[in-house]
Structure formats: C-alpha cells, structure tokens
Amino acid sequence: MTLETERLLLRPYELDDAPAVHAYAGAPENVCYMAWAPNASLEATREVVQSFLAQAEKEPRLNYDFAVTLRNGGQLIGGCGIYLQTAWFGPPFEGELGWILHRDHWKQGYGTELARALVRFGFETLKLHRITAPCYAENYGSYRIMENAGLSLECIRRQAIRDRDGNWNDRREYAILEDEWNTAQEG
Secondary structure (H helix, E strand, C coil): CCEECCCEEEECCCHHHHHHHHHHHCCHHHCCCCCCCCCCCHHHHHHHHHHHHHHHCCCCCCEEEEEEEECCCCCEEEEEEEEEECCCCCCCCEEEEEEEECHHHCCCCHHHHHHHHHHHHHHHHCCCCEEEEEEECCCHHHHHHHHHCCCEEEEEEEEEEECCCCCEEEEEEEEEEHHHHHHHHHC
C-alpha cells in the first residue's frame, strides 16, 4: 500500500530502510519533540523498523506506518503513520496521526503534503469518523502542519505530556471530522 502526493511517496517500510531511518531517528536535535529518545544505534533502529513490519501483519491492523520518500529519486526523508483507536464495539472510528521528517527537509511543505495524504487515507480508505493529532504546545512546525492539513485546535492540555528529562509540558490537540473533510473536498 503506497500513498502518493505531488512530491512524495508514502510506502511501507523495508528492512533495508534502517540506515536512512537512523539518519533522523538517531539525531537528538531531530527528535527533540518525540516521546522516544534518539535511537542509540543502527541496530536499535533496525528493531524499530522490524516492529513496523510486524505491526503491518497484525489482524486487525491498527497501525499504518509509512516511509516518507521523495518521488524524484526515492530518498527516504522521514516517517509517518496513522494509528487507529477502537471502540467497545464495531470497527475503529478514530485515527491519530504522527510524523517525523529529517531536519534537512523541514520548512519545504513536505509535512503538510504527507499529513493531507494521511487524512485522505483515513477517511477514504479506512472509513474513519475522526482523525486527531497531538504535539508539544511549543512545536510550531508540527501544529502548523496540522492546521494546513485541515485539522482544528480542540484544546491545549496543560502539563499533559512528559519529556525525556521528566519535565511536564502542555500539549496541543487537533482534530478533523469526516463531515468537515467531506465538506472541504466539495468546496
């Protein structure tokens, strides 16, 4: 399963992607707003990529992780995904978005492109009712991506996320509903 945008291909991970993933996942400055610490070694990154591959085989599938690659040349520049929430009954109704791009590719519109592709995938293919995305409140780049992808700020939760140093931080939470997305597509 591959998602395409004007400049990107979001494709399933392959084990051979580990070195390219490590280029962003192992860099402390690149993961400063991630709940997980930088991957300490290439072997640790290989284990992460293997976990993505294992999640893709689960039934029902709840995690959809994608390698973010440039259409022109195929360079892997980041990762993204949509993670489904289940209800007490019935199929999943909500998905949470996540992404990371190598800092060399920030501020070029790639984040907005991949987020829009994930939203479309969530509503058109996965038939979700609601899509959400959280971030550290001070992570301007991430919440601008959310806004540019059509998500609206629902709340700022005070001291709702703890960083790797043990400090509590505020978290912005964004969402878009299926009918809002459908209306935007018609207009």
